[in-house]
Amino acid sequence: MHLLSSVQMARFVAQGSLRFDGVVPAELNEIAVAALTAGVPHLPYGTPVEQAFPAGSFVRRLIDLPVIAGALHSLVGPGPTVDHHWLHVREPHGGEAQDLHADAIIDVRKEAFDVQLMYYPQEVTLEMGGTLSVPGSHLRRTNESDTGRYQNLRGQTRLVCPAGTVVLLHHGIWHGGRRNDSGRPRYMFKIRFNPTVRQVRLWNTGDLADPAVAAELSTTFPWYENATGRLEILNRVKLWRALTGDDTFDIEYWATRVANEPRRVAIAAS
Amino acid sequence: MTTTVRQQVLVLYLATSALDSPVIGWSSYDGTGRTKPTTGDSDEPPYETGVAALIDGWRLFQAAQLIPPYPGHEHEVSFLKHEFLFERLTPTGG
Numbered sequence: 384m385h386l387l388s389s390v391q392m393a394r395f396v397a398q399g400s401l402r403f404d405g406v407v408p409a410e411l412n413e414i415a416v417a418a419l420t421a422g423v424p425h426l427p428y429g430t431p432v433e434q435a436f437p438a439g440s441f442v443r444r445l446i447d448l449p450v451i452a453g454a455l456h457s458l459v460g461p462g463p464t465v466d467h468h469w470l471h472v473r474e475p476h477g478g479e480a481q482d483l484h485a486d487a488i489i490d491v492r493k494e495a496f497d498v499q500l501m502y503y504p505q506e507v508t509l510e511m512g513g514t515l516s517v518p519g520s521h522l523r524r525t526n527e528s529d530t531g532r533y534q535n536l537r538g539q540t541r542l543v544c545p546a547g548t549v550v551l552l553h554h555g556i557w558h559g560g561r562r563n564d565s566g567r568p569r570y571m572f573k574i575r576f577n578p579t580v581r582q583v584r585l586w587n588t589g590d591l592a593d594p595a596v597a598a599e600l601s602t603t604f605p606w607y608e609n610a611t612g613r614l615e616i617l618n619r620v621k622l623w624r625a626l627t628g629d630d631t632f633d634i635e636y637w638a639t640r641v642a643n644e645p646r647r648v649a650i651a652a653s
Numbered sequence: 654m655t656t657t658v659r660q661q662v663l664v665l666y667l668a669t670s671a672l673d674s675p676v677i678g679w680s681s682y683d684g685t686g687r688t689k690p691t692t693g694d695s696d697e698p699p700y701e702t703g704v705a706a707l708i709d710g711w712r713l714f715q716a717a718q719l720i721p722p723y724p725g726h727e728h729e730v731s732f733l734k735h736e737f738l739f740e741r742l743t744p745t746g747g
Contacts, residue, residue, distance in 0.1 A: 480692040515693035524731045532664065533733070534680035534692050541693055561693045606677045609668050614730050641728075 385453030393599035399521030407547030415504035457586035466575035473563035481559035482531030512561035513542030521555035538605035659684035711739035
Protein backbone atom coordinates (compact mmCIF):
# COMPACT_ATOMS: atom_id res chain seq x y z
CA MET A 384 0.00 0.00 0.00
CA HIS A 385 1.30 3.46 -0.89
CA LEU A 386 0.98 5.18 2.47
CA LEU A 387 1.52 8.92 2.71
CA SER A 388 4.72 10.27 4.21
CA SER A 389 4.79 12.58 7.21
CA VAL A 390 5.63 15.46 4.89
CA GLN A 391 2.52 14.74 2.82
CA MET A 392 0.39 14.46 5.96
CA ALA A 393 1.75 17.79 7.17
CA ARG A 394 0.85 19.27 3.79
CA PHE A 395 -2.70 18.02 4.24
CA VAL A 396 -2.88 19.52 7.73
CA ALA A 397 -1.63 22.88 6.43
CA GLN A 398 -3.49 23.05 3.13
CA GLY A 399 -6.57 20.96 3.84
CA SER A 400 -6.08 18.95 0.66
CA LEU A 401 -3.79 16.68 -1.30
CA ARG A 402 -3.88 16.57 -5.07
CA PHE A 403 -2.94 13.59 -7.24
CA ASP A 404 -2.77 14.64 -10.89
CA GLY A 405 -3.62 12.05 -13.52
CA VAL A 406 -3.27 9.04 -11.21
CA VAL A 407 -6.32 7.22 -12.54
CA PRO A 408 -5.44 5.18 -15.63
CA ALA A 409 -7.02 6.00 -18.98
CA GLU A 410 -8.97 2.73 -19.14
CA LEU A 411 -10.89 3.73 -16.02
CA ASN A 412 -11.34 7.37 -17.06
CA GLU A 413 -12.76 6.25 -20.40
CA ILE A 414 -15.57 4.27 -18.79
CA ALA A 415 -16.08 6.61 -15.83
CA VAL A 416 -18.73 8.94 -17.19
CA ALA A 417 -20.86 6.05 -18.48
CA ALA A 418 -20.42 4.10 -15.25
CA LEU A 419 -21.16 7.06 -13.00
CA THR A 420 -24.06 8.53 -14.97
CA ALA A 421 -25.65 5.06 -15.11
CA GLY A 422 -25.94 5.50 -11.40
CA VAL A 423 -24.03 4.38 -8.37
CA PRO A 424 -26.55 2.85 -5.94
CA HIS A 425 -27.82 5.17 -3.25
CA LEU A 426 -26.43 4.20 0.14
CA PRO A 427 -27.58 4.60 3.71
CA TYR A 428 -25.32 7.02 5.54
CA GLY A 429 -22.44 5.24 7.24
CA THR A 430 -22.22 2.20 4.97
CA PRO A 431 -18.85 0.39 5.21
CA VAL A 432 -16.80 0.78 2.04
CA GLU A 433 -16.77 -2.95 1.33
CA GLN A 434 -20.56 -3.06 1.32
CA ALA A 435 -20.97 0.26 -0.45
CA PHE A 436 -18.82 -0.55 -3.43
CA PRO A 437 -18.59 -4.30 -4.19
CA ALA A 438 -15.34 -5.75 -5.52
CA GLY A 439 -15.08 -5.19 -9.26
CA SER A 440 -17.42 -2.19 -9.31
CA PHE A 441 -16.17 0.98 -10.94
CA VAL A 442 -15.91 2.94 -7.69
CA ARG A 443 -14.15 0.11 -5.90
CA ARG A 444 -11.59 -0.09 -8.72
CA LEU A 445 -11.08 3.66 -8.35
CA ILE A 446 -10.51 3.71 -4.60
CA ASP A 447 -8.44 0.51 -4.66
CA LEU A 448 -5.79 2.13 -6.86
CA PRO A 449 -2.69 1.86 -4.64
CA VAL A 450 -2.03 5.59 -4.47
CA ILE A 451 -5.65 6.34 -3.54
CA ALA A 452 -6.04 3.42 -1.14
CA GLY A 453 -2.79 4.37 0.59
CA ALA A 454 -3.75 8.00 0.95
CA LEU A 455 -7.21 7.16 2.30
CA HIS A 456 -5.74 4.71 4.80
CA SER A 457 -3.22 7.33 5.93
CA LEU A 458 -5.92 9.93 6.46
CA VAL A 459 -8.95 8.05 7.80
CA GLY A 460 -7.52 4.65 8.62
CA PRO A 461 -8.80 1.15 7.90
CA GLY A 462 -12.48 0.39 7.53
CA PRO A 463 -13.92 3.84 6.90
CA THR A 464 -17.60 4.25 6.20
CA VAL A 465 -19.11 6.08 3.26
CA ASP A 466 -21.06 9.13 4.32
CA HIS A 467 -22.49 9.77 0.87
CA HIS A 468 -21.44 10.08 -2.76
CA TRP A 469 -22.61 12.26 -5.61
CA LEU A 470 -21.86 12.91 -9.27
CA HIS A 471 -21.61 16.68 -9.81
CA VAL A 472 -22.26 17.85 -13.37
CA ARG A 473 -21.74 21.44 -14.58
CA GLU A 474 -23.63 21.79 -17.84
CA PRO A 475 -22.02 23.58 -20.81
CA HIS A 476 -22.66 27.35 -20.83
CA GLY A 477 -25.07 26.78 -18.02
CA GLY A 478 -25.57 27.00 -14.36
CA GLU A 479 -24.36 29.45 -11.79
CA ALA A 480 -21.22 29.34 -9.71
CA GLN A 481 -21.90 27.93 -6.28
CA ASP A 482 -21.41 30.18 -3.30
CA LEU A 483 -18.20 29.48 -1.46
CA HIS A 484 -19.13 26.95 1.21
CA ALA A 485 -18.03 24.08 3.41
CA ASP A 486 -20.08 20.90 3.12
CA ALA A 487 -22.56 19.66 5.72
CA ILE A 488 -22.78 21.87 8.83
CA ILE A 489 -20.26 23.66 11.03
CA ASP A 490 -18.06 20.93 12.48
CA VAL A 491 -16.30 21.55 15.79
CA ARG A 492 -14.49 18.24 16.15
CA LYS A 493 -11.01 18.92 17.51
CA GLU A 494 -9.16 15.82 16.31
CA ALA A 495 -11.24 13.63 13.99
CA PHE A 496 -11.98 14.70 10.45
CA ASP A 497 -13.73 13.35 7.39
CA VAL A 498 -12.13 13.21 3.96
CA GLN A 499 -13.82 14.01 0.71
CA LEU A 500 -12.56 12.45 -2.50
CA MET A 501 -13.09 14.43 -5.69
CA TYR A 502 -12.42 12.58 -8.92
CA TYR A 503 -12.20 14.29 -12.33
CA PRO A 504 -12.42 11.69 -15.11
CA GLN A 505 -11.78 14.18 -17.91
CA GLU A 506 -9.32 17.01 -18.46
CA VAL A 507 -10.61 20.19 -16.80
CA THR A 508 -9.73 23.53 -18.38
CA LEU A 509 -10.17 26.94 -16.74
CA GLU A 510 -13.28 27.58 -18.86
CA MET A 511 -14.92 24.33 -17.70
CA GLY A 512 -15.46 25.63 -14.19
CA GLY A 513 -13.25 23.31 -12.20
CA THR A 514 -13.83 23.38 -8.47
CA LEU A 515 -12.77 26.54 -6.66
CA SER A 516 -11.11 25.82 -3.33
CA VAL A 517 -9.28 27.90 -0.78
CA PRO A 518 -6.03 26.38 0.55
CA GLY A 519 -5.76 26.50 4.31
CA SER A 520 -9.44 27.32 4.94
CA HIS A 521 -10.39 23.99 6.54
CA LEU A 522 -9.84 24.97 10.16
CA ARG A 523 -12.09 28.04 9.94
CA ARG A 524 -15.26 27.57 11.93
CA THR A 525 -17.95 28.77 9.56
CA ASN A 526 -21.30 27.27 8.70
CA GLU A 527 -21.92 25.99 5.15
CA SER A 528 -22.61 28.90 2.75
CA ASP A 529 -22.28 31.73 5.29
CA THR A 530 -19.05 32.46 3.39
CA GLY A 531 -21.05 33.10 0.20
CA ARG A 532 -20.06 36.79 0.18
CA TYR A 533 -16.45 35.84 -0.49
CA GLN A 534 -16.16 35.71 -4.27
CA ASN A 535 -12.39 35.64 -4.63
CA LEU A 536 -9.49 35.24 -2.23
CA ARG A 537 -5.81 35.72 -2.97
CA GLY A 538 -4.13 32.38 -3.58
CA GLN A 539 -7.38 30.54 -4.28
CA THR A 540 -7.23 27.45 -6.48
CA ARG A 541 -9.33 27.28 -9.62
CA LEU A 542 -8.80 23.66 -10.49
CA VAL A 543 -7.27 22.93 -13.89
CA CYS A 544 -6.15 19.33 -14.18
CA PRO A 545 -5.48 16.39 -16.49
CA ALA A 546 -7.94 13.52 -16.80
CA GLY A 547 -7.83 11.08 -13.93
CA THR A 548 -7.02 13.59 -11.21
CA VAL A 549 -8.08 12.92 -7.62
CA VAL A 550 -8.15 15.53 -4.85
CA LEU A 551 -8.59 14.52 -1.21
CA LEU A 552 -9.99 17.24 1.00
CA HIS A 553 -10.50 17.87 4.71
CA HIS A 554 -14.23 18.23 5.36
CA GLY A 555 -13.88 21.86 6.35
CA ILE A 556 -12.33 23.21 3.14
CA TRP A 557 -14.06 26.21 1.56
CA HIS A 558 -14.96 25.35 -2.01
CA GLY A 559 -17.55 25.71 -4.76
CA GLY A 560 -18.30 24.57 -8.28
CA ARG A 561 -17.48 27.33 -10.75
CA ARG A 562 -19.60 28.40 -13.70
CA ASN A 563 -18.92 26.28 -16.79
CA ASP A 564 -18.22 28.71 -19.64
CA SER A 565 -17.15 25.98 -22.07
CA GLY A 566 -19.12 23.91 -24.54
CA ARG A 567 -18.49 20.63 -22.71
CA PRO A 568 -20.12 19.21 -19.58
CA ARG A 569 -17.79 18.96 -16.60
CA TYR A 570 -18.00 15.96 -14.27
CA MET A 571 -16.77 15.49 -10.74
CA PHE A 572 -17.53 12.46 -8.58
CA LYS A 573 -17.40 13.00 -4.85
CA ILE A 574 -17.29 10.52 -1.97
CA ARG A 575 -17.21 11.50 1.70
CA PHE A 576 -15.43 9.06 4.01
CA ASN A 577 -15.90 8.92 7.80
CA PRO A 578 -13.17 7.40 10.00
CA THR A 579 -14.02 4.53 12.33
CA VAL A 580 -10.71 4.54 14.19
CA ARG A 581 -8.71 7.18 16.05
CA GLN A 582 -6.65 9.01 13.42
CA VAL A 583 -3.21 8.60 14.98
CA ARG A 584 -0.03 7.71 13.06
CA LEU A 585 -1.84 5.91 10.27
CA TRP A 586 0.72 6.88 7.63
CA ASN A 587 4.38 6.01 7.00
CA THR A 588 5.96 7.87 9.91
CA GLY A 589 9.58 7.11 8.97
CA ASP A 590 10.21 10.76 8.14
CA LEU A 591 8.46 12.24 11.17
CA ALA A 592 11.59 14.14 12.25
CA ASP A 593 12.22 15.57 8.78
CA PRO A 594 12.48 19.39 9.01
CA ALA A 595 10.25 19.49 5.94
CA VAL A 596 7.34 18.51 8.20
CA ALA A 597 7.56 21.73 10.20
CA ALA A 598 8.15 23.65 6.99
CA GLU A 599 4.90 22.29 5.52
CA LEU A 600 3.00 23.08 8.71
CA SER A 601 4.35 26.65 8.61
CA THR A 602 3.03 27.36 5.12
CA THR A 603 1.11 30.59 4.94
CA PHE A 604 -1.36 31.67 2.30
CA PRO A 605 -1.83 35.04 0.58
CA TRP A 606 -5.43 35.38 1.80
CA TYR A 607 -4.58 35.09 5.50
CA GLU A 608 -4.87 38.23 7.57
CA ASN A 609 -1.59 38.99 9.32
CA ALA A 610 -2.86 38.26 12.83
CA THR A 611 -5.23 35.39 12.10
CA GLY A 612 -2.53 33.70 10.04
CA ARG A 613 -0.65 33.12 13.28
CA LEU A 614 -3.70 31.46 14.79
CA GLU A 615 -3.88 29.18 11.76
CA ILE A 616 -0.40 27.87 12.59
CA LEU A 617 -1.42 27.34 16.23
CA ASN A 618 -4.46 25.34 15.16
CA ARG A 619 -2.33 23.19 12.86
CA VAL A 620 0.02 22.50 15.77
CA LYS A 621 -2.96 21.29 17.79
CA LEU A 622 -4.09 19.00 14.97
CA TRP A 623 -0.55 17.69 14.38
CA ARG A 624 -0.23 16.92 18.09
CA ALA A 625 -3.46 14.91 17.87
CA LEU A 626 -2.38 13.05 14.72
CA THR A 627 1.05 12.14 16.09
CA GLY A 628 0.22 11.73 19.77
CA ASP A 629 3.11 14.10 20.52
CA ASP A 630 1.81 16.86 22.76
CA THR A 631 5.19 18.60 22.85
CA PHE A 632 5.30 19.41 19.14
CA ASP A 633 5.36 23.13 18.39
CA ILE A 634 6.23 25.70 15.77
CA GLU A 635 7.77 29.03 16.71
CA TYR A 636 6.77 28.35 20.33
CA TRP A 637 3.17 29.42 19.55
CA ALA A 638 1.43 26.70 21.59
CA THR A 639 4.02 26.37 24.37
CA ARG A 640 4.24 30.10 25.17
CA VAL A 641 0.52 30.59 25.76
CA ALA A 642 0.25 27.42 27.87
CA ASN A 643 3.00 28.46 30.29
CA GLU A 644 1.33 29.10 33.62
CA PRO A 645 3.91 28.09 36.26
CA ARG A 646 2.63 26.74 39.56
CA ARG A 647 5.97 26.56 41.34
CA VAL A 648 6.23 29.14 44.10
CA ALA A 649 9.56 30.92 44.35
CA ILE A 650 11.18 31.13 47.76
CA ALA A 651 10.98 34.71 48.92
CA ALA A 652 14.29 36.52 49.23
CA SER A 653 15.13 37.18 52.88
CA MET B 654 -33.96 63.91 -19.85
CA THR B 655 -33.70 62.32 -16.42
CA THR B 656 -30.65 60.46 -15.31
CA THR B 657 -31.04 57.45 -13.07
CA VAL B 658 -28.20 56.21 -10.95
CA ARG B 659 -27.62 52.73 -9.62
CA GLN B 660 -25.36 51.51 -6.86
CA GLN B 661 -22.32 49.38 -7.54
CA VAL B 662 -20.85 47.71 -4.46
CA LEU B 663 -17.27 46.61 -3.92
CA VAL B 664 -16.30 44.52 -0.90
CA LEU B 665 -12.63 44.40 0.00
CA TYR B 666 -11.08 42.19 2.67
CA LEU B 667 -7.82 43.58 4.01
CA ALA B 668 -4.83 42.06 5.77
CA THR B 669 -5.26 44.23 8.87
CA SER B 670 -7.85 46.71 10.16
CA ALA B 671 -5.96 49.54 8.43
CA LEU B 672 -7.63 50.82 5.28
CA ASP B 673 -4.27 51.12 3.55
CA SER B 674 -3.31 47.48 4.14
CA PRO B 675 -3.20 44.91 1.31
CA VAL B 676 -6.31 43.40 -0.25
CA ILE B 677 -6.63 39.67 0.47
CA GLY B 678 -10.15 39.08 -0.84
CA TRP B 679 -12.75 40.87 -2.96
CA SER B 680 -16.32 40.70 -4.18
CA SER B 681 -18.51 43.02 -6.23
CA TYR B 682 -22.17 43.45 -7.03
CA ASP B 683 -23.45 45.54 -9.91
CA GLY B 684 -26.75 47.38 -9.46
CA THR B 685 -26.69 48.53 -13.07
CA GLY B 686 -27.13 44.93 -14.18
CA ARG B 687 -24.42 45.36 -16.80
CA THR B 688 -22.07 42.83 -15.26
CA LYS B 689 -22.59 39.76 -13.10
CA PRO B 690 -19.53 39.16 -10.93
CA THR B 691 -19.53 35.73 -9.33
CA THR B 692 -17.59 33.27 -7.20
CA GLY B 693 -14.14 32.39 -8.47
CA ASP B 694 -14.14 34.72 -11.47
CA SER B 695 -10.73 36.32 -10.91
CA ASP B 696 -7.37 35.58 -9.36
CA GLU B 697 -6.21 39.21 -9.30
CA PRO B 698 -7.74 41.81 -6.95
CA PRO B 699 -9.13 45.02 -8.43
CA TYR B 700 -6.97 47.14 -6.08
CA GLU B 701 -3.87 46.50 -4.03
CA THR B 702 -5.18 48.32 -0.93
CA GLY B 703 -8.39 49.84 0.39
CA VAL B 704 -7.03 53.35 -0.11
CA ALA B 705 -6.34 52.56 -3.77
CA ALA B 706 -10.11 52.05 -4.19
CA LEU B 707 -10.74 55.48 -2.62
CA ILE B 708 -8.26 57.08 -4.99
CA ASP B 709 -10.13 55.53 -7.89
CA GLY B 710 -13.41 57.11 -6.74
CA TRP B 711 -15.07 54.42 -4.61
CA ARG B 712 -16.81 55.74 -1.47
CA LEU B 713 -16.41 53.78 1.76
CA PHE B 714 -19.75 53.27 3.51
CA GLN B 715 -19.04 50.51 6.03
CA ALA B 716 -16.03 49.10 7.84
CA ALA B 717 -16.00 46.00 10.05
CA GLN B 718 -16.02 46.75 13.75
CA LEU B 719 -13.17 45.52 15.90
CA ILE B 720 -14.86 43.05 18.22
CA PRO B 721 -12.90 41.22 20.94
CA PRO B 722 -12.92 37.41 20.61
CA TYR B 723 -15.43 35.54 22.71
CA PRO B 724 -13.82 34.46 26.00
CA GLY B 725 -12.53 30.92 25.68
CA HIS B 726 -12.51 31.08 21.89
CA GLU B 727 -9.59 33.44 21.37
CA HIS B 728 -7.62 30.99 19.23
CA GLU B 729 -10.42 29.92 16.93
CA VAL B 730 -10.49 31.09 13.33
CA SER B 731 -13.64 31.90 11.45
CA PHE B 732 -14.78 34.67 9.07
CA LEU B 733 -12.46 37.27 7.60
CA LYS B 734 -12.26 40.15 10.06
CA HIS B 735 -11.40 43.23 8.07
CA GLU B 736 -14.26 43.81 5.66
CA PHE B 737 -14.74 47.17 3.94
CA LEU B 738 -17.74 48.01 1.76
CA PHE B 739 -17.51 50.68 -0.93
CA GLU B 740 -20.04 52.11 -3.34
CA ARG B 741 -20.05 53.93 -6.61
CA LEU B 742 -23.17 55.56 -8.04
CA THR B 743 -23.31 55.00 -11.78
CA PRO B 744 -25.65 56.77 -14.24
CA THR B 745 -27.80 54.36 -16.21
CA GLY B 746 -29.60 56.80 -18.51
CA GLY B 747 -33.30 57.73 -18.43
